[in-house]
Amino acid sequence: MLKIVADNKIPFLDGALEPYADVCYLPGGDISSDVLKDTDALITRTRTKCNESTLSGSKLKMITSATIGFDHIDTAWCEQNGIEWTNAPGCNSESVKQYVGAVLALLVLEKGWQLKEKSIAIVGVGNVGSKVSTMASALGMTVYEVDPPRARREKDKYFYQLHDVVHKADIITFHTPLTRDGDERTYHLANEGLLLKMKSDAVLINSSRGEVVDGNALKKTLQNKGIGNAVLDVWENEPNIDTDLLNLVWIATPHIAGYSQDGKAKGTQMSVQAISRYFNLGIDDWEATGIPEPEEKLITIDCDHLSDGKVAALAMLHTYHLMSDDAALRTDLAKFEYLRGAYPVRREFSAYQIDLINGSEGLKEKLLKLGFSKVVLK
Ligand SMILES: NC(=O)c1ccc[n+]([C@@H]2O[C@H](COP(=O)([O-])OP(=O)(O)OC[C@H]3O[C@@H](n4cnc5c(N)ncnc54)[C@H](O)[C@@H]3O)[C@@H](O)[C@H]2O)c1
Numbered sequence: 148m149l150k151i152v153a154d155n156k157i158p159f160l161d162g163a164l165e166p167y168a169d170v171c172y173l174p175g176g177d178i179s180s181d182v183l184k185d186t187d188a189l190i191t192r193t194r195t196k197c198n199e200s201t202l203s204g205s206k207l208k209m210i211t212s213a214t215i216g217f218d219h220i221d222t223a224w225c226e227q228n229g230i231e232w233t234n235a236p237g238c239n240s241e242s243v244k245q246y247v248g249a250v251l252a253l254l255v256l257e258k259g260w261q262l263k264e265k266s267i268a269i270v271g272v273g274n275v276g277s278k279v280s281t282m283a284s285a286l287g288m289t290v291y292e293v294d295p296p297r298a299r300r301e302k303d304k305y306f307y308q309l310h311d312v313v314h315k316a317d318i319i320t321f322h323t324p325l326t327r328d329g330d331e332r333t334y335h336l337a338n339e340g341l342l343l344k345m346k347s348d349a350v351l352i353n354s355s356r357g358e359v360v361d362g363n364a365l366k367k368t369l370q371n372k373g374i375g376n377a378v379l380d381v382w383e384n385e386p387n388i389d390t391d392l393l394n395l396v397w398i399a400t401p402h403i404a405g406y407s408q409d410g411k412a413k414g415t416q417m418s419v420q421a422i423s424r425y426f427n428l429g430i431d432d433w434e435a436t437g438i439p440e441p442e443e444k445l446i447t448i449d450c451d452h453l454s455d456g457k458v459a460a461l462a463m464l465h466t467y468h469l470m471s472d473d474a475a476l477r478t479d480l481a482k483f484e485y486l487r488g489a490y491p492v493r494r495e496f497s498a499y500q501i502d503l504i505n506g507s508e509g510l511k512e513k514l515l516k517l518g519f520s521k522v523v524l525k
């Protein structure tokens with residue numbers, strides 16, 4: 148019988164593959180070469196380093212990661228050794244968009260920002276960056292899209308260069324993969340030189356990979372008040388993160404930007420379907436079921452005396468209490484992995500309906516553009 152090892156923190160998976168395989172669920176950190184010796188397929192997350200030391204001697208035919216990022220997989224080694232690998236592009240892009248949306252909402256409600264007067268540089272315009280771009284445009288922001296690999300490939304679309312916009316963007320948000328080689332590598336893309344060029348009141352957001360931002364340089368910049376604020380969901384050396392850096396950033400979360408239930412379900416679904424295709428299991432259209440409903444599915448807002456920006460901010464924060472994630476991490480840094488494993492139910496904008504009292508058609512259109520599935524003028 149087919150033997151599959153799966154990370155035990157991948158939700159919605161239980162039962163999906165059991166009719167076709169012997170499935171063994173293990174903590175990501177316990178998946179070793181010993182465990183994989185007689186395994187055909189591995190369903191993984193970022194917490195298992197899939198490299199020579201974990202994989203050699205195994206009879207693995209395929210690895211599928213229920214994540215978009217695949218810097219935990221030594222893809223060259225897999226390819227040289229005949230191991231097929233897949234990831235889950237786009238699975239959690241709406242979730243990361245929601246995370247960035249919550250940051251924008253807090254800038255409006257807590258820092259008094261008028262987003263229409265602000266600009267955002269989006270570094271990496273793939274699945275996540277494109278959605279952040281649409282959201283920021285819907286909120287009236289000036290958007291600078293930066294993506295050198297796409298700029299090379301897509302001659303008919305305009306992309307900005309990071310060095311041309313770094314000094315004028317009010318927000319710089321990173322959505323690139325972590326890459327360490329080549330001219331377009333992203334390791335320490337935000338280095339001291341770049342941080343020094345940012346506006347002194349600008350906000351840096353990193354929800355890509357910790358190593359895309361040089362943590363020591365960011366610490367120095369924040370200590371010298373070189374930028375206004377930083378928001379970090381990802382960190383160098385997770386889960387052993389730099390406490391001094393954490394104490395300097397405005398919002399600190401334990402790598403959960405992509406942790407909506409919707410995103411998790413899609414990641415699992417893409418993994419199961421990939422296994423089915425590879426081993427001809429006949430469940431190529433398998434879908435995750437049992438996604439819990441949000442606690443308060445209906446958002447009612449009286450728009451009287453509220454700007455459109457404030458209404459959007461209230462709606463976005465209703466779906467996601469970002470500051471609860473920040474508070475939980477600050478309470479006990481040692482719980483970084485625990486908080487990820489026990490993450491509460493979060494649903495994306497599309498799971499909600501908004502009822503607007505005293506709202507306008509224009510505002511309704513904007514909220515629909517943000518991704519809310521139903522907006523009703525009352
Ligand atoms: N914090 C989280 O929970 C979370 C969730 C999802 C994704 N991520 C991270 O965010 C990354 C982006 O996610 P995605 O789904 O948009 O991936 P994606 O692969 O769809 O998009 C990445 C984009 O970055 C661009 N890029 C590559 N090198 C670049 C460079 N040097 N400068 C600018 N752009 C560059 C690519 O051309 C591509 O368009 C993932 O690789 C992952 O590491 C984190």
Ligand SMILES: O=C(O)[C@H](O)[C@H](O)COP(=O)(O)O
Nearest residue numbers: 192193194214215216405406
């Ligand atoms: O790359 C991704 O998809 C995200 O970073 C994702 O949130 C990682 O989740 P993990 O595998 O660490 O649970």
